[in-house]
Amino acid sequence: xxxxxxxxxxxxxxxxxxxxxxxxxxxxxxxxxxxxxxxxxxxxxxxxxxxxxxxxxxxxxxxxxxxxxxxxxxxxxxxxxxxxxxxxxxxx
Ligand SMILES: [Zn+2]
Numbered sequence: 001x002x003x004x005x006x007x008x009x010x011x012x013x014x015x016x017x018x019x020x021x022x023x024x025x026x027x028x029x030x031x032x033x034x035x036x037x038x039x040x041x042x043x044x045x046x047x048x049x050x051x052x053x054x055x056x057x058x059x060x061x062x063x064x065x066x067x068x069x070x071x072x073x074x075x076x077x078x079x080x081x082x083x084x085x086x087x088x089x090x091x092x
Contacts, residue, residue: 002055009041009052042078052078 012034019031045052049059058080060071070081079087 001050001057003050005041005044006052006055009038009045012038012041045078046075050078051080051083053083054080056080056082 016031016034016038019028019034042052049057051058058074060067060074070084073079073084077084077087
């Protein structure tokens with residue numbers, strides 16, 4: 001489920017990328033404020049068991065090694081396994 005939080009998150013991410021492209025050296029106060037906001041919104045998604053990118057419901061089974069890895073990453077990025085795999089593809 002894509003919520004208002006997701007729209008704000010997407011917009012903030014976009015702005016942050018623009019800021020980075022404009023000026024790679026100077027990190028402004030506004031930059032860090034956006035980063036803090038993004039972290040807060042991701043936390044909100046995690047509290048609601050939602051993926052911070054696609055909005056899917058996220059549930060992890062305990063004791064499954066693969067789930068454990070995804071689960072650890074989920075607590076950082078708020079991404080569901082599907083989106084984590086997509087992100088890995090992009091980075092590699
Ligand atoms: Zn997702």
